[in-house]
Amino acid sequence: MEQKDYTIENCETQRIAPKKFYQHLTETDRKNLERFLRLKQDKNYKGPKITYEYIGQQLGIHKSTVSREIKRGLWNTKTDASGRHYEYRSDVGQRVAKERSNRKRQRTKLKKGHIALERLTEIINREKTSPYNAFDLYEQHYGEKFPISLKTFYKYLRRRMVNVKPSALRRFSFAKPKKAPKVGKRIQKGDNIAMRPQEAEMRLEIGHWEGDTIIGKRGTKACSLTLVDRCGRIVLGFKIPDRSAESVKRTFDGIEKKIGSSNFVKLFRTLTLDNGSEFSDVSGIEKSALEEEAQRIKLYFANAYHSWERGTNENANGWIRYYFPKGTDFSSISEKRFQKEINKINFSKRRILGGISAAEFCKRNNPELFQILELLGFSNPFLNMGSYLDKIA
Numbered sequence: 001m002e003q004k005d006y007t008i009e010n011c012e013t014q015r016i017a018p019k020k021f022y023q024h025l026t027e028t029d030r031k032n033l034e035r036f037l038r039l040k041q042d043k044n045y046k047g048p049k050i051t052y053e054y055i056g057q058q059l060g061i062h063k064s065t066v067s068r069e070i071k072r073g074l075w076n077t078k079t080d081a082s083g084r085h086y087e088y089r090s091d092v093g094q095r096v097a098k099e100r101s102n103r104k105r106q107r108t109k110l111k112k113g114h115i116a117l118e119r120l121t122e123i124i125n126r127e128k129t130s131p132y133n134a135f136d137l138y139e140q141h142y143g144e145k146f147p148i149s150l151k152t153f154y155k156y157l158r159r160r161m162v163n164v165k166p167s168a169l170r171r172f173s174f175a176k177p178k179k180a181p182k183v184g185k186r187i188q189k190g191d192n193i194a195m196r197p198q199e200a201e202m203r204l205e206i207g208h209w210e211g212d213t214i215i216g217k218r219g220t221k222a223c224s225l226t227l228v229d230r231c232g233r234i235v236l237g238f239k240i241p242d243r244s245a246e247s248v249k250r251t252f253d254g255i256e257k258k259i260g261s262s263n264f265v266k267l268f269r270t271l272t273l274d275n276g277s278e279f280s281d282v283s284g285i286e287k288s289a290l291e292e293e294a295q296r297i298k299l300y301f302a303n304a305y306h307s308w309e310r311g312t313n314e315n316a317n318g319w320i321r322y323y324f325p326k327g328t329d330f331s332s333i334s335e336k337r338f339q340k341e342i343n344k345i346n347f348s349k350r351r352i353l354g355g356i357s358a359a360e361f362c363k364r365n366n367p368e369l370f371q372i373l374e375l376l377g378f379s380n381p382f383l384n385m386g387s388y389l390d391k392i393a
Helices: 027-039 053-061 063-072 090-103 115-127 131-142 150-157 245-259 263-267 283-285 309-321 333-347 357-366 367-375
Strands: 074-080 083-088 210-217 222-231 234-238 271-272 297-299
Touching: 027 053, 027 063, 027 083, 053 063, 063 074, 063 090, 074 263, 083 115, 083 367, 115 131, 131 150, 210 309, 222 333, 234 245, 234 309, 234 333, 234 367, 245 367, 263 357, 271 309, 283 297, 309 333, 333 357, 357 367
Parallel strands: 210 271, 271 297
Antiparallel strands: 074 083, 210 222, 222 234
């Protein structure tokens, strides 16, 4: 009588290595286990002795796992005078495992409505800041570590266990449809981005900026001029009446008059812009408004329709749109509120800066420039959180 092969192919000569990363038994594992047990009962079998340890070695699991799985998948095959007879069935073991998996529920450390979750939710909703930065603000205010990790908090968000407003989460939206690529090329007005110095290209020091404008509500002219430092991710925002080259030039003149020519040169070394018409007055932006024939800054321009060449600025625009969504009429926004939201970006912790804010990064690496930035409205907007957190008991 020909012996039927119940084993895994070449199981007698090839031993399966133990699993380094453990996981649940698969349906294939259970079928192979059933074959080994049938082979054990075969009187014509002449191979190695089949024990739980041997089966475990072949399947790459521990012998105790084999024992538990056999108990889980026992099936009453027949009943006679001697009693009930049970055998292992892979389909029974798979069904029982699936039923248990469906019944299990992951326990949450904090229940819905927990005081710590309520406080953190209030910080995110009020300050419109990221959960990453809200964790730090919570720990600073209460002097204790938040009970759960940031990863767990995001799980709570997906389960709707916290009442965070969707508008308070920067990336809580569906993907926008792709727009058709633009064609054509604009004439570049100044030096190309490829000519930038190494300090600007490699982000070696504070003082090399990227700039852009953010348009306001359709039908209105008021907009925002944004500047972002490539090294320290410092964001500066200025409301301007329109997107004209004259308005942009007057804004830079106003900055120079406010902080002085010497401070302006220290703070602004280079500026990389796109090819928009609002930046067409290259000489007007580069030349000092206080010292004749003196150059206060050097401009460089990205290639046409290559927004990724100013990725730092585009990311900062996303942060500003977080606080001032499309359709915002900048003429109706007060200067105090506008600077407060800009400061929220600068005083929020950033992963890319090693878990510190852009303001802290600047203060540590160049205290002199930090003092200059204070002249432009740099201040911590998170100091008055106690006015509403103390009401949550």
